[in-house]
Amino acid sequence: MTRIQLANCASLLLVLAGVVLTQSSSPAAAQTPYSAVTYIRYPSLQPVSAIDISTGLFPSDLYDAIEKEKNNPKWNCAVPGFYKVAVVDKTGKILRNLTVEEVVLMGNDPSGARFTKCQGHGLPGEIQLILSSDVDSNDLLKVFIYEDTDQKTQISTSTQTLQFTASSFPAFTITPQAAPAEALNNGETRDVGQLNVTFSDSNLVKRGPLNVYAKSTDLFSTDGKDAKSAMSFTGGIQRGLFPRWYSPWQLQETLQGNQTAKNLSAVTSFRLSADPPWLWTRSFLNNKTILAPLPPEPSIANLYTHRLNQLVTEKTPLLAQDDYSLNPSFSWDTISFPFTCKLLFWERSVALTPPAADQPTPLPTTCLGTEIDLGLWYLPLDLTASKSQRVEGYGDISILIPLTDFAVASKQLTYVTGGSNSTKFQLRIKYADAVNATNNYARTKQWTVGIEALIAAK
Amino acid sequence: MPSISPSQGVALWFTYLRDFQAACNSTTAAQMDLLTFADTSVTAILPSAQEQNTFLTNIAVSPGISGIPISALAGVSFEGLLDNSNPLVTYVAVLLQSLSDPSLQNAASADYWSALVSAAFPGGSKGAPWTVAMGSLTSVIPAVCFTATLQAAVNKTVDKATSKVSDLIPQIARLG
Numbered sequence: 001m002t003r004i005q006l007a008n009c010a011s012l013l014l015v016l017a018g019v020v021l022t023q024s025s026s027p028a029a030a031q032t033p034y035s036a037v038t039y040i041r042y043p044s045l046q047p048v049s050a051i052d053i054s055t056g057l058f059p060s061d062l063y064d065a066i067e068k069e070k071n072n073p074k075w076n077c078a079v080p081g082f083y084k085v086a087v088v089d090k091t092g093k094i095l096r097n098l099t100v101e102e103v104v105l106m107g108n109d110p111s112g113a114r115f116t117k118c119q120g121h122g123l124p125g126e127i128q129l130i131l132s133s134d135v136d137s138n139d140l141l142k143v144f145i146y147e148d149t150d151q152k153t154q155i156s157t158s159t160q161t162l163q164f165t166a167s168s169f170p171a172f173t174i175t176p177q178a179a180p181a182e183a184l185n186n187g188e189t190r191d192v193g194q195l196n197v198t199f200s201d202s203n204l205v206k207r208g209p210l211n212v213y214a215k216s217t218d219l220f221s222t223d224g225k226d227a228k229s230a231m232s233f234t235g236g237i238q239r240g241l242f243p244r245w246y247s248p249w250q251l252q253e254t255l256q257g258n259q260t261a262k263n264l265s266a267v268t269s270f271r272l273s274a275d276p277p278w279l280w281t282r283s284f285l286n287n288k289t290i291l292a293p294l295p296p297e298p299s300i301a302n303l304y305t306h307r308l309n310q311l312v313t314e315k316t317p318l319l320a321q322d323d324y325s326l327n328p329s330f331s332w333d334t335i336s337f338p339f340t341c342k343l344l345f346w347e348r349s350v351a352l353t354p355p356a357a358d359q360p361t362p363l364p365t366t367c368l369g370t371e372i373d374l375g376l377w378y379l380p381l382d383l384t385a386s387k388s389q390r391v392e393g394y395g396d397i398s399i400l401i402p403l404t405d406f407a408v409a410s411k412q413l414t415y416v417t418g419g420s421n422s423t424k425f426q427l428r429i430k431y432a433d434a435v436n437a438t439n440n441y442a443r444t445k446q447w448t449v450g451i452e453a454l455i456a457a458k
Numbered sequence: 459m460p461s462i463s464p465s466q467g468v469a470l471w472f473t474y475l476r477d478f479q480a481a482c483n484s485t486t487a488a489q490m491d492l493l494t495f496a497d498t499s500v501t502a503i504l505p506s507a508q509e510q511n512t513f514l515t516n517i518a519v520s521p522g523i524s525g526i527p528i529s530a531l532a533g534v535s536f537e538g539l540l541d542n543s544n545p546l547v548t549y550v551a552v553l554l555q556s557l558s559d560p561s562l563q564n565a566a567s568a569d570y571w572s573a574l575v576s577a578a579f580p581g582g583s584k585g586a587p588w589t590v591a592m593g594s595l596t597s598v599i600p601a602v603c604f605t606a607t608l609q610a611a612v613n614k615t616v617d618k619a620t621s622k623v624s625d626l627i628p629q630i631a632r633l634g
Contacts, residue, residue: 039527059567125544
């Protein structure tokens with residue numbers, strides 16, 4: 001889902017415009033068995049450059065070639081020596097050979113073990129040649145498969161030259177908004193305009209042992225004293241910790257502060273997060289009372305902060321120049337209460353149990369829902385006035401009211417209650433008791449109301 | 459390990475699909491029947507990046523598919539996602555070719571693909587070759603994914619004189 005927040009500040013805000021500039025790639029139907037791609041490998045989160053070979057493509061010359069070779073005891077599609085990947089010029093002349101570091105046969109056999117050879121019959125369906133050579137995105141590539149490791153008898157080749165396609169792209173978002181009666185650092189309030197800017201690139205280095213990423217989240221205000229103004233630039237590395245769980249550890253450096261840099265800190269953090277197993281909850285968290293199909297997302301971060309500049313106000317006292325914090329947090333979305341559909345949206349009903357074999361189950365309807373975020377800043381080096389260690393808890397809770405199919409208001413709010421398969425609307429009522437770590441842990445308590453458009457990603 | 463039979467290939471594809479279902483780590487996905495799950499958009503079940511990352515980590519273990527970039531999850535159903543690396547069309551084609559008229563059993567894939575269904579299965583939907591093939595298909599494809607309605611439509615294609623194998627196989631692999 002792509003979520004565009006239309007309004008989210010002080011009762012009801014006028015939203016000026018929203019611009020979302022992102023690129024994404026969707027898998028194209030495989031017309032040729034060969035393609036070249038850079039992507040993040042799971043579960044290690046290692047970036048790789050690879051040649052993808054669709055050995056299961058039917059009909060194809062490659063399929064037929066493997067059928068002929070599958071019983072040849074001297075041929076093994078899992079051995080790098082049977083492949084050659086070369087950079088070629090436009091005429092097809094080989095300029096240099098690339099090193100195939102590893103051959104990965106995708107999929108497990110019927111016994112649950114990883115494939116170790118080409119079985120024929122389209123199994124495995126895909127092979128990847130992991131390259132250890134540096135390749136430029138403009139390089140033209142050609143792939144050869146041989147019957148022997150001497151590479152004398154060729155059994156298949158890519159008929160067209162290949163070029164690497166990235167699987168991730170930088171994303172850039174700009175969202176202007178108006179914020180009436182915004183709190184300023186000097187204790188006053190005034191109407192301001194704000195500009196949310198985000199940037200992210202999840203895979204800066206296309207090949208290496210670690211995933212390298214960069215991101216920025218900024219809120220620029222028309223008033224430099226706006227307590228919410230913030231800049232944050234982050235660069236980091238990450239890698240998976242456990243082989244059977246998405247559990248990345250991240251080491252990152254962030255430069256953060258407000259837009260005038262009167263608050264400015266360098267934060268070194270080490271973070272671990274995971275999605276816990278959740279299927280075991282289906283007996284008590286998937287019923288007509290509560291539907292929580294997805295697990296909460298816990299994380300814990302260790303942060304070392306070096307403060308370059310500090311803005312001291314009535315609400316934000318002077319903090320130590322060097323600080324350490326422990327930040328456990330917990331986020332739980334997609335909780336809904338199906339029984340409310342009957343109470344409020346009587347035109348809809350919710351199917352929670354699988355029907356008979358020949359009758360497909362409709363997607364569970366989301367009714368009144370909620371989202372919860374909780375967290376804690378433990379600041380052992382930062383003492384309070386009573387000389388005790390500082391702890392700042394924070395959290396927010398949102399009540400989500402789906403407007404699409406909202407029968408009782410269908411005549412008054414035709415557009416937002418109509419919706420479609422690709423666009424739906426919901427009302428978010430949110431209470432936040434927030435602590436702004438980028439602004440000396442300034443605390444704000446706020447009710448917000450907004451209408452969100454949920455747009456299905458293409 | 460011993461070679462995998464054509465019917466095992468089709469069965470393995472559905473094992474992979476069930477593995478995808480478990481890998482979602484979602485109670486909603488777990489309670490769907492297999493056809494609904496196959497047709498559901500990945501991002502409808504796994505809206506956040508964290509959930510998508512969890513899914514990709516899980517499927518790298520079982521069914522052992524580790525080469526899917528996270529961007530490939532957008533705008534695709536679970537069946538489409540699995541078909542990208544393991545096309546069901548291929549495994550249905552392998553099964554049907556193995557049960558076709560002996561003259562086509564060792565044909566090149568392109569020749570089999572363009573063959574007439576009447577040549578592959580003489581006698582139409584009532585003929586012995588197709589009866590055996592249909593029996594094999596129904597024994598390995600879960601009933602919810604190969605309903606009586608789809609079977610009747612497939613039989614019509616088999617009985618149509620101008621139908622090619624390239625018409626028949628995608629019709630079966632579309633599921634329903």
